[in-house]
Amino acid sequence: DSGVTQTPKHLITATGQRVTLRCSPRSGDLSVYWYQQSLDQGLQFLIQYYNGEERAKGNILERFSAQQFPDLHSELNLSSLELGDSALYFCASSVWGTAQETQYFGPGTRLLVL
Amino acid sequence: GESVGLHLPTLSVQEGDNSIINCAYSNSASDYFIWYKQESGKGPQFIIDIRSNMDKRQGQRVTVLLNKTVKHLSLQIAATQPGDSAVYFCAERAQNTGNQFYFGTGTSLTVIP
Numbered sequence A: 001d002s003g004v005t006q007t008p009k010h011l012i013t014a015t016g017q018r019v020t021l022r023c024s025p026r027s028g029d030l031s032v033y034w035y036q037q038s039l040d041q042g043l044q045f046l047i048q049y050y051n052g053e054e055r056a057k058g059n060i061l062e063r064f065s066a067q068q069f070p071d072l073h074s075e076l077n078l079s080s081l082e083l084g085d086s087a088l089y090f091c092a093s094s095v096w097g098t099a100q101e102t103q104y105f106g107p108g109t110r111l112l113v114l
Numbered sequence B: 001g002e003s004v005g006l007h008l009p010t011l012s013v014q015e016g017d018n019s020i021i022n023c024a025y026s027n028s029a030s031d032y033f034i035w036y037k038q039e040s041g042k043g044p045q046f047i048i049d050i051r052s053n054m055d056k057r058q059g060q061r062v063t064v065l066l067n068k069t070v071k072h073l074s075l076q077i078a079a080t081q082p083g084d085s086a087v088y089f090c091a092e093r094a095q096n097t098g099n100q101f102y103f104g105t106g107t108s109l110t111v112i113p
Helices: none
Strands: A005-007 A010-013 A019-024 A031-037 A043-050 A053-057 A064-068 A074-078 A087-094 A109-113 B010-014 B019-025 B030-038 B045-051 B056-058 B062-067 B072-077 B086-094 B101-103 B107-112
Touching (some): A005 A087, A019 A087, A019 A109, A031 A074, A043 A064, A043 A074, A043 B101, B030 B062, B030 B072, B045 B072
Parallel strands (some): A010 A109, B010 B107
Antiparallel strands (some): A019 A074, A031 A087, A043 A053
16 A cells, blocks of 8 residues: 555546546655556656646646645546546655655546546 | 657566566666556556666565666566566656656566466
């Protein structure tokens, strides 16, 4: 158990809908990362937050957004969902969000868009 | 974008044998590498890391080798156990890509009892 929690574990929704994925980092970690993992692709970095502020942005679609709250939990919002958005979404956390820190991953949310 | 590839998508080994999982990377500016293990239904788990100023690093039953000349990374698992069965990812980071991590698609390791 990494100490990172994610909810829900599974999510089934329809195209065009909007969903929110939630992540609680390890106790003491200030930085949160979001990743997408499709069946035929490796982990794709989406976005990073540090202490409530956006720090880095990866291949995140405009239909997706995220935020980190004062209590350091983070939410990833996916809107106007398409079939291709079906994937595993992982959250990871680290203490300072620096480049050479180990990131600890949560168990993931499996999203299925029908 | 970055290219982090794995030579073999699947690998089967006998219990007790040593396993070697390979990874090629394309960015010569990459300076930090991590191996992750991902079991079915779980998130990636950190195994071992190595910085570009090193060629080899050892952990408990695992060794990572880095060959910067050919941009190749390998993970060696000694005395492979059934619990080692999982997908293994390598990840690279480079300052010239905004310090983001790029992950390979993974190698599935199956340990045969």
